[in-house]
Amino acid sequence: MNPLPIIIDCDPGIDDAIALLSAFVSPELNILGICTVCGNQPLENTTRNALQITELGQRTDIPVYAGCHQPLLRAPIHGLFHGENGLGNSHFPLPEKQAETQHAVNFIIERCEEAVRLDQPLTLCVLGPMTNLATALRIQPQIAAGIASVVMMGGACREAGNRTMTSEFNMLADPHAAHIVFSSDLTITMLPLDATHQVILTPEHVARFVNVSGRISQPLGELMAFWDRNDPIRYGSRGGPLHDPLVIACLLAPALFSTQKARVYVEHESELCMGQTVADWYAKTALTPNVNIVTGVDSEKIFALFYELLSRYAEVRP
């Protein structure tokens, strides 16, 4: 089978880094490019971090494109759990490679237009605030025809928020961008906190990842150890939710995820609940359901998948 053509739009970010490292060793995925955005960290840091992770994963063949330096309208906010540089306490060498000169938004537009011409629509994996995709859609709406689906991590439907009472970080960081994407006609698969809080990366898991992951084991272990929220009251155990990597798992093993389809609305007007994602579970509104919301996950099998994926870094490369 032909590998699935994807673009990964992200703001690394520790969990973004784990997602990237997992995608790098998946021959089922053809990663056309990595786009970065202002999110967990300012744009220059997320771009540098993305380049560092491509070097760590020895996938510098994948181009990195810097995207929007700020949310569409709101002042930038940044993540609280990613350390000073966005990759915990890890210190990676300054990247040798630079980001491409093309803007991430132009890259998305160009590849989607090509996908329309070739009739080979792409999958967009959005792991951060949705600014790049929303901007691309507003500049060139026809690109929607080149997008098979958007698989995104963000939002909280029945679960409470993780940055405010109601709102998940990626949605709160750019609620207008999220509104633009969720009110488009795109096919969307959403991994909200309801799903990601079912997959907690505990210290026991981390020990096993360190054991299996060969040449990236030390930096991977550091990233994962930093991710421990140490908040058993909130998460039921030590550890942190494996947010962004679930997007990659969802592409590779959709059978491990169960979904419910509903229309999703993003609050972008009222400050109290800004960024809240409201799912119309019971068809109370007139609009057709447009989002496959992941509600259930097979956590055990997902960890087995990631052990297997990341153990590929232990294989001797030819």
Next chain:
Amino acid sequence: MSPQRLIIDTDPGVDDAIALWLALASPELELLGVTVVAGNVPLQATLQNACKIVGLSGRTDVPVFAGAPGPLVREQVYGKYAHIGAFSDALVPAGALQPQEEHAVDFLVRTLRQAAEDNDPVTLCVIGPMTNIALALGMHPDVVRGIRQIVTMSCAFTALGHRVPWAEFNVYADPHAAEKVFTSGVPLIIMPLDMTFQALICPPDIDYLRQQGGAPGTAIADLLAAFDRTDITRFGRDGGPVHDATTVAWLLQPDLFSGVAASVGVEVCGKTAGYTYADFYRKLDVESNATVMQTVNERGFFALLKQRISRYGDPVA
């Protein structure tokens, strides 16, 4: 003095057409490009109109770029005269001018980043919904440094609105884009309805343009006849406003206008989305971001317009 470098962002539109023809006849302005946005009518029609307007001026050296087909966040609204769509060939004859391949937002980002690098910032004349400008500002931090000033026909402060009671159309059509522009830090010169309602074009001036203004002059007269802008009950006298043209007139002859510095803001949501305020009496503890024009010398303005448009009728020029 070297001409002022200018980009006009527009949604033609009758008064946009007058603004464009005024700029295209004025050597003090170096028009780098015309970027087009959906607004008064859908993008396809504003684009076609812009190409016809620039083509009819004979200035086929000026590139026209298609921009955003709709607003950033709100649902799309068109102007009061949306039903007219593209200008008919009877009103504005079709020419050969074609739009560029490059997207308006890409042109803006490319030109303004270069202007920032060259330390030679460009004036933007924004006479439609501000979607293109907002998107360009969001693409790169250098864009803002490439903009010298934004002269915009938008807002209503002491005047009531004209598309809805609480808002001026360009802001109403994309309040989020206006918010992005107003908070960008770029110096703003705002031509609000309060002022544009003071300059009403009347039959003698229209007749003069038809007789002396060559093909563009005839087109202006035909457009104003086809889309009657007079409103005696509102304006108390004969004549119709030519809102957008005041932006270009200010660039050419600023002493025709008087204004005050004020902090300007916009309501982006709720029932009154698009409502704009100016803090004329300094009730807010914030610095002003705009010069808000309050009066115009009506006779001086139309004298300038007639003088410039009549150049199209001068076979020597």
